[in-house]
Amino acid sequence: MISEGWCGKILRIDVSKPKHVVQRLSKEMAKEYLGGRGFAIKILWDELSSGTHPLSPQNKLILATGPLTGLNIPSSGKMVIASKSPLTMGYGDGNIGTKASVQLRKAGYDAVVIEGRAKKPTVILIEDWEVSFIEAPHLWGKNTFEVEEELEEEHGDAGILVIGPAGENHVRYAVIISERGRSGGRPGMGAVMGSKNIKAIVIKGSGELPVLYPEKIKELGREAYQEILKKDNYNYWIRQGTMMTVDWSQENSDLPTMNFKEGVFDKADNINGDVMEEKYKVKRTGCPKCNMQCGNVCEIREGLFEGSLVEVDYENVGMLGSNLAIDSMDDVLALNLLADKQGVDTISLGNVLGFVTELHTREMIQEQELDEISLKWGNGEAMMRLAEKITTRDGIGNKLAEGVRLFSQLIGKGKEFAMQIKGLEISAYDCHAAPGMALAFATSPIGAHHKDAWFIALEVKMGRDLITREKVLKLIEMQRLRGGLFEAAVCCRLPWIELGFNLEWYPRFLEAATGIKVSMEDVFKISDRIYNLIRCFWIREYGGWSREMDVPPARWFDEPLEKGYLRGKRLSRKDYNTLLNWYYEERGWDENGMPRRSTLSKVGLSYVAGELESRGVTLKP
Numbered sequence: 001m002i003s004e005g006w007c008g009k010i011l012r013i014d015v016s017k018p019k020h021v022v023q024r025l026s027k028e029m030a031k032e033y034l035g036g037r038g039f040a041i042k043i044l045w046d047e048l049s050s051g052t053h054p055l056s057p058q059n060k061l062i063l064a065t066g067p068l069t070g071l072n073i074p075s076s077g078k079m080v081i082a083s084k085s086p087l088t089m090g091y092g093d094g095n096i097g098t099k100a101s102v103q104l105r106k107a108g109y110d111a112v113v114i115e116g117r118a119k120k121p122t123v124i125l126i127e128d129w130e131v132s133f134i135e136a137p138h139l140w141g142k143n144t145f146e147v148e149e150e151l152e153e154e155h156g157d158a159g160i161l162v163i164g165p166a167g168e169n170h171v172r173y174a175v176i177i178s179e180r181g182r183s184g185g186r187p188g189m190g191a192v193m194g195s196k197n198i199k200a201i202v203i204k205g206s207g208e209l210p211v212l213y214p215e216k217i218k219e220l221g222r223e224a225y226q227e228i229l230k231k232d233n234y235n236y237w238i239r240q241g242t243m244m245t246v247d248w249s250q251e252n253s254d255l256p257t258m259n260f261k262e263g264v265f266d267k268a269d270n271i272n273g274d275v276m277e278e279k280y281k282v283k284r285t286g287c288p289k290c291n292m293q294c295g296n297v298c299e300i301r302e303g304l305f306e307g308s309l310v311e312v313d314y315e316n317v318g319m320l321g322s323n324l325a326i327d328s329m330d331d332v333l334a335l336n337l338l339a340d341k342q343g344v345d346t347i348s349l350g351n352v353l354g355f356v357t358e359l360h361t362r363e364m365i366q367e368q369e370l371d372e373i374s375l376k377w378g379n380g381e382a383m384m385r386l387a388e389k390i391t392t393r394d395g396i397g398n399k400l401a402e403g404v405r406l407f408s409q410l411i412g413k414g415k416e417f418a419m420q421i422k423g424l425e426i427s428a429y430d431c432h433a434a435p436g437m438a439l440a441f442a443t444s445p446i447g448a449h450h451k452d453a454w455f456i457a458l459e460v461k462m463g464r465d466l467i468t469r470e471k472v473l474k475l476i477e478m479q480r481l482r483g484g485l486f487e488a489a490v491c492c493r494l495p496w497i498e499l500g501f502n503l504e505w506y507p508r509f510l511e512a513a514t515g516i517k518v519s520m521e522d523v524f525k526i527s528d529r530i531y532n533l534i535r536c537f538w539i540r541e542y543g544g545w546s547r548e549m550d551v552p553p554a555r556w557f558d559e560p561l562e563k564g565y566l567r568g569k570r571l572s573r574k575d576y577n578t579l580l581n582w583y584y585e586e587r588g589w590d591e592n593g594m595p596r597r598s599t600l601s602k603v604g605l606s607y608v609a610g611e612l613e614s615r616g617v618t619l620k621p
């Protein structure tokens with residue numbers, strides 16, 4: 001045992017053989033990378049040969065927890081799922097709230113690393129030190145809800161991660177689903193699992209969570225849970241959760257509308273948090289260990305899925321509602337349900353559907369299949385049919401399953417409004433008038449996901465037009481917290497973001513769990529190490545770097561908003577470049593976004609610089 005606080009073990013699984021071994025987690029790795037995303041990138045850097053195809057047996061799928069995961073402290077039931085991404089060809093991860101995170105730690109592991117390809121569809125069952133590989137061809141082809149139900153009946157109280165047909169069919173933005181509504185791994189972690197012929201992972205642990213001072217954690221947890229309950233915003237939050245953002249985004253002109261062409265949607269009032277709460281919400285759910293559970297379980301009132309239950313969040317409504325000009329909540333919920341059952345990411349799906357609708361409407365592509373379903377803005381039924389085709393790679397769905405970057409390359413059109421950065425489709429915030437948020441999306445380490453990038457609220461407060469170094473410094477501080485603390489410690493960031501739960505709790509939690517005094521400065525150092533290593537991973541995969549990889553699509557620069565109070569606004573290339581220059585300087589990266597050798601050495605990554613140089617990559621001093 002390296003210290004209480006970590007389990008001290010990594011479970012290694014090769015599904016080709018199939019076999020497993022248990023490896024010791026080194027003290028250095030725990031201290032230098034903490035957990036979660038830190039462990040994932042360290043393992044991928046050290047072990048993955050560059051150029052490995054993401055859907056080959058050699059790629060590694062990593063499930064990683066951190067020293068706070070699963071403890072009796074607010075919102076700790078989270079887990080990082082990471083791999084080399086088939087969508088971006090760089091580093092990809094997602095953060096999922098699931099019982100599997102707690103069960104994994106109880107089973108005695110900080111992380112699981114899975115490689116190989118099973119001969120037949122397989123369920124991996126992890127029960128403490130026992131690992132079984134159960135052939136399950138009968139589950140292949142079934143949706144995530146059916147499979148989870150069957151596995152729950154068979155295995156009782158377990159943590160379950162499962163893929164749907166989208167993962168089986170290697171849709172590049174397939175996700176992993178848990179508990180019928182928790183989703184993780186936007187950059188195609190579901191496709192990686194599918195490529196290994198793994199339909200589900202079932203985890204059952206019977207041990208205690210590793211904590212150095214259990215009494216202290218109990219005491220801190222009690223106080224912390226109480227503090228959450230007393231927060232001003234608590235009641236509103238548990239009624240609407242992230243859905244309260246629909247009105248906020250509409251008011252602030254950043255609600256994605258018609259493939260991010262506009263930031264306001266005329267009919268947003270039909271799909272906002274109030275409509276959801278009053279007409280659709282039937283219960284609340286959420287991740288383990290959370291007393292501010294934000295999962296909005298809604299009942300579909302009309303249409304194909306009438307009577308079905310589905311869990312809805314802001315991103316799902318922004319991307320499958322306003323971004324497609326759909327104003328029927330029933331249609332949005334139906335699309336969301338289809339995505340969950342088939343196991344595909346709602347954000348990328350909404351982008352792909354928006355992109356192809358725009359191409360079709362502007363007659364930039366002629367496809368009989370799209371005429372046949374009458375694809376147009378706001379037509380929920382057509383979107384459903386197309387979404388289904390994508391998840392089964394049927395007809396034109398086969399090309400759309402590649403994501404907007406590859407699809408636009410395949411047809412040689414639409415690059416300027418293919419809304420992606422580094423290959424990952426953009427989350428639900430329009431940035432025509434938000435240069436800081438655009439920079440945040442563009443420098444996010446997995447591509448354009450809001451996880452590391454939700455800068456918009458602060459930017460609106462600071463001033464959208466403000467082009468200052470201070471703005472960049474604030475963004476970096478935010479990335480250090482989001483991408484460093486929450487993705488490595490691993491726990492949910494929403495208590496802090498949404499209710500203002502004090503950040504000072506986290507060093508106290510970490511010390512009680514591990515016995516190690518960890519200041520925020522230490523956390524920032526770990527975070528910088530992780531950010532630099534992720535960037536080096538991308539550089540190794542891409543054979544270099546260019547500024548273009550850190551720039552958002554041309555639409556936001558070239559086409560002014562035509563509606564709303566910010567009408568006429570668009571990004572300025574000059575201002576954006578100024579911000580990007582400052583960002584690179586503050587990160588210690590050169591003018592092309594490559595980490596300097598001195599920067600890598602400062603964060604303990606000299607060996608990484610050495611490897612890049614030995615591959616012919618030139619690093620500036």
Ligand code: PTT
Nearest residue numbers: 094095096097182183184185186313315345346486492493
């Ligand atoms: C996350 C991304 C998000 S983030 C949403 S809604 W969000 C979308 N949800 C999807 C879904 O649902 N079904 C589906 N088929 N695809 C989906 N894609 C989208 O995936 C999520 C919550 C939320 S709800 C957010 S903001 C916070 N995210 C956290 C994070 O990233 N890190 C962290 N430490 N804490 C977080 N807390 C919050 O968790 P990805 P979840 Mg998710 C139905 O996985 O790949 O990171 O993409 O995990 O358990 O669903 O919780 O308005």
Ligand code: SF4
Nearest residue numbers: 075286287290294492
């Ligand atoms: Fe999960 Fe929401 Fe609770 Fe975070 S606040 S742990 S996302 S239920």
